[in-house]
Amino acid sequence: MSSLKxxxxxxxxxxxxxxxxxxxxxxxxxxHVLYKxxxxxxxxxxxxxxxxxxxxxxxxxSQSVAGKWCVEKATDLECHFNLSYVTMNYTVVxxxxxxxxxxxxxxxxxx
Numbered sequence: 001m002s003s004l005k006x007x008x009x010x011x012x013x014x015x016x017x018x019x020x021x022x023x024x025x026x027x028x029x030x031x032h033v034l035y036k037x038x039x040x041x042x043x044x045x046x047x048x049x050x051x052x053x054x055x056x057x058x059x060x061x062s063q064s065v066a067g068k069w070c071v072e073k074a075t076d077l078e079c080h081f082n083l084s085y086v087t088m089n090y091t092v093v094x095x096x097x098x099x100x101x102x103x104x105x106x107x108x109x110x111x
Contacts, residue, residue: 029097032106034070034077035061040089054079054092061094066110070094073102 037057058079061067071077074096081092098106 029075029099030103031095032074032098032103033093034074034096034106035067035094036091037061038087038089038091039081054081057092058094069110070096070106073106074098 035058039053062071077094077096079092079094081090083090
């Protein structure tokens with residue numbers, strides 16, 4: 001049985017001070033998952049994840065070593081969240097565009 005997911009429009013993470021890819025038109029970049037976490041538990045679904053609860057967790061991540069590196073090197077940071085009815089939680093994913101060199105470094109250093 002596959003989980004039914006409701007995809008929402010991405011939330012721009014401009015409050016972190018990230019760059020946009022329009023500022024670097026000469027550089028080829030691809031999207032990567034930089035951070036992923038869940039809201040809710042298997043037995044209890046979070047009624048409505050507010051922007052403030054998501055922003056709090058993302059801000060805490062942005063203060064870590066991996067988060068600081070991603071905010072500095074990635075462009076077009078976005079937050080996507082999907083509702084899974086099978087696992088009864090929201091999955092929140094932060095994606096951003098990285099250059100090939102930074103993509104390799106991120107994969108090796110931060111997994």
